[in-house]
Amino acid sequence: MWTSWTHSKADMSFNPQYLFLIPLLPLVAAGVSALIGRHQRKLAATLAIGSMALAFLISCAAFAASLNAPAQGEVFRQVFNFNWFQLGEGSLRLGFILDPLTAVMLVMVTFVGLLIFIYSAGYMAHDENFKQFFCFLSLFAAAMLGLLISNSLLLLFICWELVGLASYLLIGFWFQKPSAAAAAKKAFITTRIGDIGLFLGMLWLYGKTGTLLFYDGGNGCLESSALTQLVAQTAFAGMALSTVIALLIFCGAVGKSGQVPLHVWLPDAMEGPTPVSALIHAATMVAAGVFLMARVYPLVTAQAGDLSLPTTAAQVITFVGAITAVFAALIAVGQNDLKRILAYSTVSQLGFMMIGLGVGGVAVAMFHLITHAFFKALLFLGAGSVIHGCHEEQDIRKMGGLRKFMPVTFATYAIGMLALCGVPFFAGFWSKDEILHAAHAWPGSHIPFYLAIIGAFLTAFYMTRQVCYVFFGMHRGDKHHAPHESPRTMTVPLTILAVFAVILGFLGTPAWPWFSGWLTGHPVEFNFGKLLAGGALGMMVLSALIACGGIGLGWWVYAKAAAKPSIELDPLEKLSPVVFGWLRGRLFIDELYAATVIRLTTLLAVTSDWLDRVLWGGMVQLVGGCTNLFSRLNLTIDNTVVNGGFDQGCEGLRESAGWLSRLRNGQLQNYLRTIGAALFVLLLFLIWGRQ
Numbered sequence: 001m002w003t004s005w006t007h008s009k010a011d012m013s014f015n016p017q018y019l020f021l022i023p024l025l026p027l028v029a030a031g032v033s034a035l036i037g038r039h040q041r042k043l044a045a046t047l048a049i050g051s052m053a054l055a056f057l058i059s060c061a062a063f064a065a066s067l068n069a070p071a072q073g074e075v076f077r078q079v080f081n082f083n084w085f086q087l088g089e090g091s092l093r094l095g096f097i098l099d100p101l102t103a104v105m106l107v108m109v110t111f112v113g114l115l116i117f118i119y120s121a122g123y124m125a126h127d128e129n130f131k132q133f134f135c136f137l138s139l140f141a142a143a144m145l146g147l148l149i150s151n152s153l154l155l156l157f158i159c160w161e162l163v164g165l166a167s168y169l170l171i172g173f174w175f176q177k178p179s180a181a182a183a184a185k186k187a188f189i190t191t192r193i194g195d196i197g198l199f200l201g202m203l204w205l206y207g208k209t210g211t212l213l214f215y216d217g218g219n220g221c222l223e224s225s226a227l228t229q230l231v232a233q234t235a236f237a238g239m240a241l242s243t244v245i246a247l248l249i250f251c252g253a254v255g256k257s258g259q260v261p262l263h264v265w266l267p268d269a270m271e272g273p274t275p276v277s278a279l280i281h282a283a284t285m286v287a288a289g290v291f292l293m294a295r296v297y298p299l300v301t302a303q304a305g306d307l308s309l310p311t312t313a314a315q316v317i318t319f320v321g322a323i324t325a326v327f328a329a330l331i332a333v334g335q336n337d338l339k340r341i342l343a344y345s346t347v348s349q350l351g352f353m354m355i356g357l358g359v360g361g362v363a364v365a366m367f368h369l370i371t372h373a374f375f376k377a378l379l380f381l382g383a384g385s386v387i388h389g390c391h392e393e394q395d396i397r398k399m400g401g402l403r404k405f406m407p408v409t410f411a412t413y414a415i416g417m418l419a420l421c422g423v424p425f426f427a428g429f430w431s432k433d434e435i436l437h438a439a440h441a442w443p444g445s446h447i448p449f450y451l452a453i454i455g456a457f458l459t460a461f462y463m464t465r466q467v468c469y470v471f472f473g474m475h476r477g478d479k480h481h482a483p484h485e486s487p488r489t490m491t492v493p494l495t496i497l498a499v500f501a502v503i504l505g506f507l508g509t510p511a512w513p514w515f516s517g518w519l520t521g522h523p524v525e526f527n528f529g530k531l532l533a534g535g536a537l538g539m540m541v542l543s544a545l546i547a548c549g550g551i552g553l554g555w556w557v558y559a560k561a562a563a564k565p566s567i568e569l570d571p572l573e574k575l576s577p578v579v580f581g582w583l584r585g586r587l588f589i590d591e592l593y594a595a596t597v598i599r600l601t602t603l604l605a606v607t608s609d610w611l612d613r614v615l616w617g618g619m620v621q622l623v624g625g626c627t628n629l630f631s632r633l634n635l636t637i638d639n640t641v642v643n644g645g646f647d648q649g650c651e652g653l654r655e656s657a658g659w660l661s662r663l664r665n666g667q668l669q670n671y672l673r674t675i676g677a678a679l680f681v682l683l684l685f686l687i688w689g690r691q
Contacts, residue, residue, distance in 0.1 A: 014065035016080040019096040022058050022106060023145035023159075025051040030138035033131060044131040048138045049117045055145065056110035059103075066103035067518070075521040076100060079151045079215050095151030095213055100519045101362065105148045105291060108370055109284060112377050113141050115493035119381050120275040122489030123388060133173060133273070140166035144284040148291065153202050153212040153221070156295075160198070160252070160288065164191050167285050171272040183268040190265040194255020198292075201248030208233070208241065214295065227302045239312055242302040246313040249296055250320075257289025258347045259354060260324045264590055267343040274384030277339055281346040282377035290353045290369050293317065294362045310444040314358045318444065321354025322451035327587075329458035333465070333572070334583025338383050338394045341466050345420065346376060348455055352435055355448050360438030363516035367508045368431035370515075374504060375419035375428055378497035382413035385486040385494065386470060390477055396466055397567040401475035405483040410471050412494040417467055419501040421460040422547040424540070427505035432456060433543040434508060440539065453546060460550025465558045473562030510536040 029051035033044045066076050081095035117137060124133050143162035150156035165188075172184025206212050209226040211219060218225060230242035253259070258266035266286065270277055280286060293300065300313045310318070328347035335341045349372050357365035387394055389406050403410040419426040422433070436456070439449035477483065485491070508515040511531040517524035530536060557571050573580040582588065 014062050014078070014098065016078040016096050016098045018058075019062065019080070019098060019149040022055045022062075022110070022149060023142045025055045025058075025142075026138040026145065027142035030135050030142060033135035033138060036131065038129075038131055041130045044134040045117075045121045048134040049114065049121070051138060052110055052114040052117050052141060055141075056107070056114055059106035059110045062098055063103040063107045066098060066100050075519075077215060079213075081151065081213055081216055092154075093152070093211070093213060093216075094155045095216070096149045097151035097214060098149075101291075101294060101366065102148055104366065104370060104519075105287075106145065108373050109141070109144055109148065109287075112282060112373055112497075113279065113284070115496060116275050116279050116377065116381065119278075119384070119490050119493045120273075122487050123275055123384055124273060127273075129173070133170075136166060136169045136173065137275070137279070140170060140279065140284065144288065147288055151214050151220075153205065153214065153296075156292070157198065157202060160256070160292075161195070163256075163285055163288060164188060164195070167191075167269070167280060170276040170280070171269045173272055173276065177271065180271040183265075183271040186268055187265040190262055191255040194251045194253070194262050197248045197251025198253075201245045201251070204241075204248065205230075205245050208245075222296065222298045227298060230299070231302050231304045240303065242299055243311060243313045246296065246299045246302075246311075247316060249299070250293060250313065250317060253289030253293050254320065255289070256292070257286050257350045257354070258324075259289070259320050259350065260327055261589075263324065263328065263347050264593065266347050267340050267586070270337070270339040270343050274339065274380060274387060277343070278377045278380035278384070281343060281380060282373050286346060286350055287369055287373065290350065290357065290365055293354075293357055294366055297357070297362050300357075308443065310358070310442070315444050317354050318358030318439075318442070318448050321351040321356075321358060322448040322455075323351070324348065325351030325355065325455035326451050326458070327351075329455045329462065331583055331586050332462045333458060334570075334580055334585075335462075336395055336397055336584075338386060338396050338399075338466070338470065339380070341396075341462060342376070342379050342383060345379075345459065345463070348459060349376070349420070352432065352452065352455065355439055355452055356435040359442040359444070359448060360435065361520075363519045364434050364438050366519060367515050368428075368435060371419070371427035371431040371501075371504050374497055375416045375426075375501040378412060378416035378494060378501050379420065381490070381494055381497065382409055382416060385409040385490050386413075388486050388490070389483045391481050391483075393477055396469040398477050399470045399475070399483075400473045400477070400562055401471070402483055403471040405475075406485045408485060408491045409494065412491075412498040413471070414467065415498040415501050417463045419505075421463055421551060422456055422543055423551070424544045424547075425502075425505070427501050427503070429543065429547070430505035430508050433540055436543055437536065437539045441535075453542075456543070456546045457550045460547045461554045464551045464554025468555065468558040468562040469567070472559065474565055476566055510540075 026048070029047040032047055036043055065078075068076060077097065077099040079095055079097045081093050083091040084094045085092055117134075120133070120137065124130055127133060140163065143159050143166050147156055147159035147163060150159060168184045168188040171187050172180050174180045175184075202212065205221055208230060209221045211221055211226075213220045214222045216223070220226065227242060230245065231240050233241040235241045235244040255262045266281070269280055272280075300317065301311055303311045325348045328344045328351065332341050332344035332348065335344060349368070353365045353368050353372070356368055385406065386399070386402060386409060389402070389409065390399060393399065415426070419428040422429045436449065436452055439452050440446070442448065475483070506512070509531065510533070511528050512526045513524055516522075531540075561567060561571050570580060573584075585591075
């Protein structure tokens with residue numbers, strides 16, 4: 001097996017060849033859990049949690065190696081490529097990569113995943129399929145970690161599809177519920193639609209470059225030689241081939257990261273257990289789409305013209321993200337399900353990440369991805385704690401006053417809410433502010449900037465609405481079963497996540513943009529003056545005003561409503577029933593798809609079924625009947641004419657042969673009689689001839 005190992009000029013302290021151990025550990029845990037008995041619950045949880053803990057330690061070692069600073073302007077990168085199998089004289093090669101993008105995602109996924117695994121041990125303690133749940137969780141984590149270390153688009157795609165399979169198993173984990181089974185199928189099918197584009201882009205990329213390795217000593221598909229070749233070719237509509245391939249790959253990201261119009265599966269994924277929602281919506285599956293576009297970002301920005309203008313691919317990504325950010329935030333305003341509000345919040349924040357990717361690059365998008373992973377995991381796990389404490393109630397109108405019953409959950413949830421809203425000095429403030437700043441300076445258009453402002457304001461508004469209904473005012477739930485705080489296995493992970501929801505943002509402030517410098521390979525220095533510079537200070541003030549304005553308006557509208565013993569109508573519903581009805585109905589996008597795409601698909605399926613049964617089936621039956629008729633006619637001719645004539649001829653020949661055989665029986669007297677008879681006949685013939 002031929003291998004290659006390239007690295008930066010930095011001193012190596014981690015061999016990228018061993019990156020496979022990170023996904024292998026949870027994969028082994030999943031395999032063992034699948035084989036052990038159903039009653040071995042503790043062993044299954046220990047295997048899953050232990051494997052993630054070990055994977056986290058190895059990820060930390062890889063992260064530490066990536067901190068080695070190469071030459072200025074050079075990104076730290078180590079790759080290990082190997083032959084998978086031979087194709088004639090050639091070979092198909094896969095590989096692993098370690099760079100800052102991979103390193104930070106590995107640490108984030110393993111750390112947040114570990115906390116979710118620990119939380120799950122308490123949340124799912126009474127579920128009869130406890131062992132199976134941890135088996136699926138481990139498989140999901142293994143697939144996501146394999147995706148992160150891939151230096152090959154093919155290996156990434158394999159793990160990408162395994163993530164889809166594992167999400168199907170987890171979303172539909174409570175398969176006895178028809179809604180959960182339907183949500184699992186919806187998620188699987190919808191993401192496959194986007195994956196068609198990704199698959200086509202992958203095939204096209206391989207056909208033009210001859211490789212799917214990202215980096216391969218100058219011969220990778222993301223390196224200058226391949227990019228120059230792709231930019232020089234025109235696909236259609238005047239677009240460069242690199243742009244078309246990037247947009248096809250983006251289709252996969254649209255499906256996996258819930259962007260409009262393939263966002264419809266993500267809110268329904270709430271049918272799975274709450275730890276699944278946290279894992280999918282915070283750290284893993286939905287982040288995969290943003291990570292994919294960050295990985296192929298050189299393909300997105302490749303162009304031959306004016307480098308100061310954004311490429312077509314970057315513009316599409318930016319506008320899709322901006323529309324998604326506002327669209328999902330509007331819908332979240334009208335939802336009453338605790339987890340569904342957070343689901344639409346995730347869709348909206350993913351839109352922000354796409355905006356950041358399009359207008360500011362990888363560092364801007366990834367900074368928000370990392371901070372969002374922590375505070376959104378905190379919010380989902382906090383929602384699970386609320387649901388657990390309220391005896392599986394999820395309607396925020398039937399909660400209220402929980403801050404008195406669940407103080408730890410309230411405190412940690414409030415921190416997550418403030419981080420999501422972008423309140424100053426919380427993690428979400430710094431990452432959102434960076435996106436707004438980049439969008440404002442983007443030369444393509446100011447529309448994404450204005451849409452981002454609207455989305456940020458709506459985020460603060462609907463999260464305040466949720467917190468008012470859940471934690472403030474009177475308790476409107478079951479009077480016979482008071483809410484209770486969750487066990488420590490659930491509250492400890494909440495506390496840890498809350499700490500990171502505050503401190504992580506300080507890695508990317510304008511005064512010390514360490515995260516951006518680390519990802520791009522540029523050294524940074526602390527400069528407090530940049531924090532007070534006109535552009536940065538103005539955007540920080542604007543960002544803070546947006547967050548505080550949304551929170552203030554939300555409190556003004558919903559604080560009094562939450563204090564009432566029951567909520568019949570939402571204050572916004574009283575103000576405008578039609579508009580609120582549209583928001584509560586999720587703008588009826590699902591109904592639109594049901595009336596158009598699904599109905600057309602159903603019509604095509606019914607038509608195909610009719611053609612198969614009536615037309616093609618009828619033709620097959622006609623041909624079969626004709627064949628049967630001809631076979632019967634052939635049988636009759638064969639039996640009566642052919643076989644009859646042949647059999648009669650054979651019978652006559654056999655009788656003649658039998659008669660002749662009696663003449664040659666070896667008896668001399670018979671021969672003499674025959675000769676005598678023949679002479680007598682001859683004598684008669686001669687006499688007759690003379691006369």
